[in-house]
Amino acid sequence: MNLSYWEIKSWLTNVDYTIVGSGIVGLNCALQLRRRFPKANILILEKGLLPQGASTKNAGFACFGSLSEIIDDLESHTEEEVFQLVKKRINGLQLLRENLGDKTIDYKPFGGYELFSSHDDLFEKCYAKKDYINTLLKPLFSDEIFSFKTNDFGFKNCKEQVGFNQFEGQIDTGKMMEALLQKVLQNDIKILNGITVNSFSDDTDSVKISTDNFELSTKKLCIATNGFASKLNIDSVKPARAQVLITKPIQDLHIKGTFHLDQGYYYFRNIDDRILFGGGRNLDFNGEETSEFGETELIQNELENILKTTILPETEFEIDHRWSGIMGVGSQKKAIVEQLSNHVYCGVRLGGMGVAIGSSVGKDLADLV
């Protein structure tokens, strides 16, 4: 199909900034470009009908790391790197809340918990290191971050005490993305959905973009495709699928908060009287290193099993729905925000931290241009 003269003139001509991907990063990048360049033509190209990666699929934890996650990070990163990462997550969350407002994203400061299996010594390890981690992160908080509480939730197969983080919260992911999309449209930024960018090449003063529908030229190109980045030759990012399920509403649900289990490989929360539960990538790292959406029996069965035996052992529940999302991970737990060539930039590899750092990665990406 040939595009019309009008379509080409109004949508695809004189484009100053093109962003690939309408996830948290792409949308925040577009908004920051608009702040910097009030008159510029800004275009977002998105392969999905909706954003189709992780930003509309995630669990909505407004978190900066459980105690065991931070201890684990210290095994492969320096103290300074871990401190800076936590700081980035806290500042990013602050930016998200300031940009959209707590009411809009339904931010709830219910706190975060960590369950420890009765079959290993993770609890003892975390208990021993709690004060050290609290001291390390003290400059970032007014009060003690990590503490322990009695397990009053009726969880089984875990230690009597659960870790508690008073500064962790939760948001409504759908509301956040709806608000961001609305803001982008209100700021006169165009989004074309159902368009996959296949390749791009630098010219002297511009970049040529080839999509599955048309070609266009843009002055600058920002890539915000995270888990799909390797398809555009950003090889330091690998896809990592994450599977989720949600129960039907449960009467008198007493579980409130965000919960981490097994060093964060599993996570659950309350939402609308339901339990949203995800994780299990560690059961099949190789199989889940894919950018194809889908649910597997192996992981979904284990999610259901943990739900029955550990999280809701005394409660009848039914699974309402299952889905998956694609994250972008790599050897370092650090986002890549960099210039790739004269007119091309990227903000990718957000791991499982994009709710927290997505707003600032998007802003930093736009500020590189």
Ligand SMILES: Cc1cc2nc3c(=O)[nH]c(=O)nc-3n(C[C@H](O)[C@H](O)[C@H](O)COP(=O)(O)OP(=O)(O)OC[C@H]3O[C@@H](n4cnc5c(N)ncnc54)[C@H](O)[C@@H]3O)c2cc1C
């Ligand atoms: C199940 C799950 C649970 C999670 N839970 C949390 C959590 O509780 N807290 C937290 O902080 N983080 C969480 N995350 C991580 C967080 O969602 C991501 O880090 C974040 O959404 C990444 O945002 P992004 O904009 O970089 O990428 P994405 O949201 O993946 O956006 C990239 C976009 O680019 C589009 N795209 C890709 N390739 C192309 C192409 N060639 N052409 C056009 N468009 C393209 C995709 O369709 C997609 O919409 C979770 C992730 C998943 C999957």
